[in-house]
Amino acid sequence: MSRLHVVSGKGGTGKTTVAAALALALASEGKRTLLVEVEGRQGIAQLFETEALPYEERKIAVAPGDGEVYALAIDAEQALLDYLHMFYKLGSAGRALKKLGAIDFATTIAPGLRDVLLTGKACEAVRRKDRTGRFVYDHVVMDAPPTGRITRFLNVNDEVAGLARIGPIHNQAQAVMRVLKSPETAVHFVTLLEEMPVQETADGIAELRAANLPVGGVVVNMIRPAILDEAAVEAASNGRREDVAHALTYALERTGSGGARRTGLVEPLVDPLLEQAREHTERLALEQRGRADIARLGLPTYELQLLGDGVDLGGLYGMARALRKQGCP
Incomplete structure (x- = not known):
């Protein structure tokens, strides 16, 4: 079973909500899940009705069966400081660089470096073990960028090639790609039964496959109930x-x-x-065509019903139960 679950989707499909529900589903029966946010929108905090997430792993929910969900909002600048401290022992010197604006400058002029830092932090959580040799987290769920950017975001090895062909940054990118292209990783897509989201899902899957990145399943969100027989x-x-x-x-x-x-x-x-x-x-005819197009992708497919009153914490747990009943992932 995959341990890093990357969730992407066209804007407006409920990508963050599905990622949160998936984290709850995976944490059931005593498991521990880390839910990671990389876009700085604090969407996870809003869903779980908690204060804004700091740059630290914080427990935000308890899943059925005494499972635990932790959350982390990854900040590229803080991740770079961690990186400098880990590889170059730059503690206070790294903080001085941040005050001078050098950290922000580095991540701005080298966007490939930013993606290495964001994905690297998530991959580190996947590989991390405690003193007994057990993984700290059973699963890591990443609320990733939208479909149009997901392949470039994950394919950090190509992105960093123009920055460094040797050295620590290159080695870090290689280590990240070993996780992202392994069976430990699965990239899931969230879509609606509408023409544009379905087409973007198909295009995103094709791009991932061309880049040899592992594709997981498709979550069809906001299914509206049938009114007429x-x-x-x-x-x-x-x-x-x-x-x-x-x-x-x-x-x-x-x-x-x-x-x-x-x-x-x-x-x-x-x-x-x-x-x-x-x-x-x-x-209904449009939805039938969408289902047929999704079926042709040949991937596991899961459906979540539309919550008419919006998604509150109770609705989030309901979505998690629905995903588990369907065997996702």
Whole structure:
């Protein structure tokens, strides 16, 4: 089983929410999971209704079965200071460089270095062991950049090639790539049953495969419930105004609103209902095409229902349960 789970997806698909739910699901039954954020948006803190995450690993949730979820917001500048201290023993000198703006300057002019630092911190957590030789974390979940940037972000070996072909930075990039291209890693994509997110998911998977980076599964998020059965969908797609009026009159009479036709309750409702039914059938057809496109990717697929009132902490735990029931990952 993979131990580093990288979660990507087009903006607006609920990538951060799914990453948080996945961390909870993986932490069930006494496991320990680290949830990592690399974009500095503090989305994890908002989801778990806690204060902004500092640059340290902090316990933020308890999973079913006494599992634990820790979280870390990785900051590129702080990660570089850690790196300088680890390899060059630059303690106070490194902090002085930060005050002078040298750290920010280095990560700005060399974006490849920034990605090495961000991914390197997550990979270090994957490899870290305690004094008994056991891994500190059973799983690490990374809330990664969106689909359009994920391959470049993960393929740090190519990014750093222009910075250093030998030396500590090069060696660090090589160590990171050994984790990212191993069976320990799986990159999951979050999508919606809409044309653009599905297409970006397919493109992102193709890019990862071309770069020999490991692809995990696809999480289809915000599935809306079916309102009409197959017979109703067919009737709506070929809907005739008189049929809708008759059905509406019958429904109102069954609820005790006798004489609905005579009192004029039916006529104003017929056209809006027909329009909504047509929109519903069009959406169902779009979703069916999306499911077919996702199925052609040949990857494990999981579905999460739309939470109408938004995602609170209870909803997050519900999403985690749904992922576990479907065997994700």
